[in-house]
Amino acid sequence: MAYDKFTTLTSPAVPLPIENIDTDQIIPARFLKAVERKGFGDNLFRDWRYDKSSQPIADFPLNQSKYSGKILVGGKNFGSGSSREHAAWAIYDYGFRVVVSSFFADIFQGNALNNGILPVVVSPEFLEKIFTAIEADQDTPFEVDLQNQKFTICASGESIGFDINPYKKHCLTHGLDDIDYLVSMKEEIAAFETK
Amino acid sequence: MKTLFDKIWDSHVVKEVEGGPSVLYIDQHLIHEVTSPVAFLGLEKRGLKVLRPEKTIATPDHNVPTINQHLSIIDELSRNQVEMLKKNCATHGIVYHGLGSEGHGVVHIIGPEMGITQPGMTIVCGDSHTSTHGAFGAIAFGIGTSEVEMVFASQCIMQPKPKKMLISVNGKLNKGVTAKDIALYVIAQISTSGGTGHFVEFAGSAIESLSMEGRMTLCNMSIECGARGGMIAPDQTTFDYVKGRQFAPKGEDWDTALAYWKTLKSDADAVFDTIYEYEGADIEPMITFGTNPGMGIGISENVPNSDKLTGSDKLTYEKSLKYMGYNQGDKMVGKQIDYVFVGSCTNGRIEDFRSFAQFVKGKKKADNVTAWIVPGSRAVEKQIIAEGLVEILEAAGFELRQPGCSACLAMNDDKIPEGKYSVSTSNRNFEGRQGPGARTLLASPLTAAAAAVTGVITDPREFL
Numbered sequence: 001m002a003y004d005k006f007t008t009l010t011s012p013a014v015p016l017p018i019e020n021i022d023t024d025q026i027i028p029a030r031f032l033k034a035v036e037r038k039g040f041g042d043n044l045f046r047d048w049r050y051d052k053s054s055q056p057i058a059d060f061p062l063n064q065s066k067y068s069g070k071i072l073v074g075g076k077n078f079g080s081g082s083s084r085e086h087a088a089w090a091i092y093d094y095g096f097r098v099v100v101s102s103f104f105a106d107i108f109q110g111n112a113l114n115n116g117i118l119p120v121v122v123s124p125e126f127l128e129k130i131f132t133a134i135e136a137d138q139d140t141p142f143e144v145d146l147q148n149q150k151f152t153i154c155a156s157g158e159s160i161g162f163d164i165n166p167y168k169k170h171c172l173t174h175g176l177d178d179i180d181y182l183v184s185m186k187e188e189i190a191a192f193e194t195k
Numbered sequence: 196m197k198t199l200f201d202k203i204w205d206s207h208v209v210k211e212v213e214g215g216p217s218v219l220y221i222d223q224h225l226i227h228e229v230t231s232p233v234a235f236l237g238l239e240k241r242g243l244k245v246l247r248p249e250k251t252i253a254t255p256d257h258n259v260p261t262i263n264q265h266l267s268i269i270d271e272l273s274r275n276q277v278e279m280l281k282k283n284c285a286t287h288g289i290v291y292h293g294l295g296s297e298g299h300g301v302v303h304i305i306g307p308e309m310g311i312t313q314p315g316m317t318i319v320c321g322d323s324h325t326s327t328h329g330a331f332g333a334i335a336f337g338i339g340t341s342e343v344e345m346v347f348a349s350q351c352i353m354q355p356k357p358k359k360m361l362i363s364v365n366g367k368l369n370k371g372v373t374a375k376d377i378a379l380y381v382i383a384q385i386s387t388s389g390g391t392g393h394f395v396e397f398a399g400s401a402i403e404s405l406s407m408e409g410r411m412t413l414c415n416m417s418i419e420c421g422a423r424g425g426m427i428a429p430d431q432t433t434f435d436y437v438k439g440r441q442f443a444p445k446g447e448d449w450d451t452a453l454a455y456w457k458t459l460k461s462d463a464d465a466v467f468d469t470i471y472e473y474e475g476a477d478i479e480p481m482i483t484f485g486t487n488p489g490m491g492i493g494i495s496e497n498v499p500n501s502d503k504l505t506g507s508d509k510l511t512y513e514k515s516l517k518y519m520g521y522n523q524g525d526k527m528v529g530k531q532i533d534y535v536f537v538g539s540c541t542n543g544r545i546e547d548f549r550s551f552a553q554f555v556k557g558k559k560k561a562d563n564v565t566a567w568i569v570p571g572s573r574a575v576e577k578q579i580i581a582e583g584l585v586e587i588l589e590a591a592g593f594e595l596r597q598p599g600c601s602a603c604l605a606m607n608d609d610k611i612p613e614g615k616y617s618v619s620t621s622n623r624n625f626e627g628r629q630g631p632g633a634r635t636l637l638a639s640p641l642t643a644a645a646a647a648v649t650g651v652i653t654d655p656r657e658f659l
Contacts, residue, residue, distance in 0.1 A: 017510075020505070024626070024627060024628050032229050033270075033275075054614075072206075077391075082322075083337035085321075098378055105388070106423055111339035111340075168216075180342075185210065185351070
């Protein structure tokens with residue numbers, strides 16, 4: 001699946017200071033019935049975002065117009081639970097390109113990277129600083145510099161480095177996916193099979 | 196000085212990518228209707244075919260109704276997804292075990308039943324509970340749809356090698372304690388993120404004493420502690436289970452396979468990144484009280500208080516209790532329940548229904564309880580009938596449904612209504628998992644049976 005190349009992003013962020021945000025909250029199972037990849041953003045955080053009669057729940061951050069931006073900031077252990085890539089699709093489709101947390105579940109992290117979303121792991125202390133910065137000024141910008149693997153709170157200039165696998169970094173900065181690479185290995189795979 | 200995990204992983208690496216993940220060869224790919232259609236679409240856009248259809252099997256399980264399976268699926272979106280799977284399988288030459296066919300069932304139940312799941316294999320599926328197959332001494336884990344497409348295109352995926360964790364449970368298990376209770380106990384100890392970045396090997400005498408069904412339940416739940424998967428070294432219990440099954444090696448091939456399988460164990464001096472050790476005697480029947488599988492306690496205990504928690508930990512904990520309608524310090528035993536669900540890839544095997552049926556034999560379902568008894572596969576359903584369990588269930592007021600994932604994730608019509616309490620043998624108690632607003636209490640089939648006949652949370656040991 002092609003996605004936009006990722007280099008640097010400067011944007012305000014949407015805070016979701018809840019821990020263990022699981023994939024059933026990101027996109028509930030009843031919305032996984034599509035056979036194409038489109039429209040998942042409408043149901044991102046569906047049951048936290050809308051009530052039973054499909055009316056927006058006013059105090060949920062995605063429904064508060066004061067919050068905007070392409071960065072989602074969540075509590076620790078973000079993306080636990082199911083392997084559904086629909087969770088990553090919903091986040092991307094809604095318009096987020098970066099998810100920040102102090103800790104990601106493994107499968108979600110892989111799915112995010114395979115879909116052009118950069119998962120940024122920061123320390124628990126720095127995560128609190130980000131939440132505090134947004135609380136002080138919801139328009140405050142953050143800079144995500146993938147090349148230098150640095151996340152910065154622009155207002156204070158405080159920044160933190162983050163890890164990313166070099167291969168995955170190359171894929172993200174060039175908008176490449178693994179399948180082209182694997183298909184190019186056809187002969188090596190065939191040789192492995194006869195071993 | 197290799198672990199069991201290292202031995203299997205290393206023998207499946209096609210190539211190490213510089214500064215990146217390994218290209219890992221996959222022996223068996225399992226697919227279902229929910230996470231495959233976009234992967235098939237991607238493949239077609241690239242003009243590719245499935246490289247090794249003979250190493251792939253398909254079954255629709257997440258979406259299917261559990262009654263009247265001979266009729267067309269009423270829900271249009273579900274029907275479309277199931278039909279799409281069938282069509283894609285026909286296009287790519289993949290064996291499809293359709294609704295109502297002899298081989299139909301939950302994907303993680305049918306693989307082992309058919310003897311497709313074998314020690315030493317690498318197995319993936321677009322479903323996190325693929326970890327189930329690790330019970331046979333295989334590396335089995337859930338993948339996303341992009342990775343499903345990778346396996347279709349190349350029979351390989353790109354994976355960083357995880358760290359290794361050893362969880363030992365030793366000694367004899369107490370009366371009424373099952374594999375499900377071990378799983379919930381371990382997750383309560385290390386939390387839902389304790390295993391993140393790791394692949395777990397379960398070992399110790401309490402683990403070795405488990406049947407294959409019990410081992411599958413335990414490995415199934417390993418994902419709930421955040422681990423990529425769990426595995427158990429194959430032994431005589433494993434070999435006896437696999438032997439004679441449809442796709443198990445036969446004759447000389449069996450002897451060759453068995454000789455290899457016997458080498459599949461961690462060396463005495465193997466190094467693990469993380470080790471936990473528990474005593475079987477410390478475990479009692481477990482039940483969850485919150486909204487993640489790590490929020491479990493012994494059934495005789497009270498809901499813990501949040502005094503020791505601070506900041507967002509405390510807020511998250513209190514949000515969870517509010518959703519459940521419980522208070523700190525509440526006694527779990529005696530709380531009223533509304534639904535009981537027995538089934539899923541966690542507890543939908545014959546042993547689970549034997550355990551449930553033996554308990555309810557001669558008793559009656561409580562009037563306030565609606566029970567969904569859902570076999571994991573057609574083979575399990577047939578076995579339930581063959582062993583006469585269905586008569587026991589019916590005499591006690593329970594009805595047997597047809598196979599599927601059912602109320603585990605409520606993608607079909609088997610939804611728990613808002614605010615209702617469900618004692619469930621499935622794997623996740625997340626908010627809304629069993630239907631919008633549903634409140635899930637995870638437990639073993641035995642604890643579910645006790646609740647089903649009393650109508651309240653009940654310690655099953657009182658009846659044993």
